[in-house]
Amino acid sequence: MMRFLAVTTFFLLSFQAQAEQTVVLISIDGFRHDYIELHGAPNIERIASQGVRSEGLIPVYPSKTFPNHLSIVTGQYPVNHGIVDNNFYDTERKQRYKMGDGVKDSTWLTTLPIWNLAEFQGVKAATFFWPESEARINGRTPSYYFNYSTPAPNQQRIDQMVQWLKLPEPVRPRLVTGYFSIVDTMGHRFGPDSHQVEKAVKHVDKLIGEFWQRIQNEVDVPVNLILVSDHGMVDIKADAMIDVSTFPIDESLFETVNAQTRFMIYANEETTQQQIDDLRSQLGAMADGRYFIETETSLTQLGVTDGPRTAAIILGTQAPASFTSRAVEQRRDGGAHGFHSSRDMDGLFIAAGPAIKHQANISRFSNIHIYPFMAELLGLKLMTPIDGDGEVLAPLISSQFTHKN
Numbered sequence: 001m002m003r004f005l006a007v008t009t010f011f012l013l014s015f016q017a018q019a020e021q022t023v024v025l026i027s028i029d030g031f032r033h034d035y036i037e038l039h040g041a042p043n044i045e046r047i048a049s050q051g052v053r054s055e056g057l058i059p060v061y062p063s064k065t066f067p068n069h070l071s072i073v074t075g076q077y078p079v080n081h082g083i084v085d086n087n088f089y090d091t092e093r094k095q096r097y098k099m100g101d102g103v104k105d106s107t108w109l110t111t112l113p114i115w116n117l118a119e120f121q122g123v124k125a126a127t128f129f130w131p132e133s134e135a136r137i138n139g140r141t142p143s144y145y146f147n148y149s150t151p152a153p154n155q156q157r158i159d160q161m162v163q164w165l166k167l168p169e170p171v172r173p174r175l176v177t178g179y180f181s182i183v184d185t186m187g188h189r190f191g192p193d194s195h196q197v198e199k200a201v202k203h204v205d206k207l208i209g210e211f212w213q214r215i216q217n218e219v220d221v222p223v224n225l226i227l228v229s230d231h232g233m234v235d236i237k238a239d240a241m242i243d244v245s246t247f248p249i250d251e252s253l254f255e256t257v258n259a260q261t262r263f264m265i266y267a268n269e270e271t272t273q274q275q276i277d278d279l280r281s282q283l284g285a286m287a288d289g290r291y292f293i294e295t296e297t298s299l300t301q302l303g304v305t306d307g308p309r310t311a312a313i314i315l316g317t318q319a320p321a322s323f324t325s326r327a328v329e330q331r332r333d334g335g336a337h338g339f340h341s342s343r344d345m346d347g348l349f350i351a352a353g354p355a356i357k358h359q360a361n362i363s364r365f366s367n368i369h370i371y372p373f374m375a376e377l378l379g380l381k382l383m384t385p386i387d388g389d390g391e392v393l394a395p396l397i398s399s400q401f402t403h404k405n
């Protein structure tokens with residue numbers, strides 16, 4: 001009897017140990033899918049060789065930082081998680097959203113981020129930055145988080161993440177997120193091929209390498225590292241910029257948001273369909289191949305549906321063009337993202353750890369599928385319908401770690 005109990009207990013304990021996986025999700029903002037080869041990132045390359053690397057991570061439209069970070073942690077298209085661009089207007093609320101406004105008013109977010117899902121099911125979450133992770137969504141924040149108002153040094157983020165993973169079991173988070181912005185910042189200023197981006201890539205690569213090493217040396221729990229980026233980067237040219245002040249827009253009828261790679265025109269309540277149509281044809285007539293007007297069909301393909309945050313008229317363009325309100329002498333060449341999906345807009349996806357198979361590269365996939373993958377690794381049940389599909393990344397999980405029957 002004792003022997004039976006001992007064996008059973010051992011079996012249960014080892015099963016539990018297997019089930020209790022930890023997930024660390026780190027985003028390197030603006031890290032294009034090919035930067036590992038282009039700029040040299042030996043540490044990230046080594047981690048990829050121990051797990052899985054995707055040929056690219058397809059961003060949601062628009063390929064901007066906030067919509068994509070939220071899609072990664074919610075499994076939803078922007079129209080469904082609420083953060084449809086870095087800056088946008090809501091015709092019902094009659095308010096403008098700008099990056100991070102969810103912290104003051106979390107009703108901007110209309111879904112359940114992975115840290116909410118975890119905390120609701122008794123799994124602690126910790127975020128050393130992730131867009132909107134400080135927001136009290138559905139009445140909860142992660143157990144541990146930091147305000148982005150005074151961004152901390154990158155080394156401090158690594159140290160803190162390691163420290164969280166070494167906490168005693170009752171207070172230790174099993175979901176940890178990290179975020180680095182330097183690669184994106186340099187990409188905007190100097191373009192994706194620049195020496196400055198190379199330097200930033202090498203800086204972050206060193207930090208990630210150190211983090212991975214310390215997980216192996218100092219941390220007892222099984223940690224699965226998921227490295228992602230929100231989007232890629234492409235060159236834009238000062239002489240190809242489109243001056244938005246030349247658009248014949250009546251400000252008493254329309255609210256506008258210049259999102260650099262697209263230009264959004266929202267109709268006011270009193271604005272008639274005829275006035276919208278007139279403006280659309282005027283803008284069409286003066287486009288001259290520099291920009292295009294999104295159609296209902298193109299928007300549907302981009303996952304955009306009608307709603308108070310969807311503009312009545314959306315102008316799009318292609319690199320090296322972009323929309324600007326700057327005077328000619330203030331325009332600079334540089335890098336941008338936010339365009340329709342293309343290889344240049346693809347981000348990074350790498351996963352490695354005890355629950356992840358060692359596998360050759362996998363094909364590119366949309367970032368909305370990462371949420372159900374993380375939920376499965378953590379043993380969390382989805383609580384709301386999502387746009388992502390758990391089947392896409394399910395083959396990456398070693399069979400003994402799946403929670404499905």
Ligand SMILES: [Zn+2]
Nearest residue numbers: 030065184188
């Ligand atoms: Zn950016």
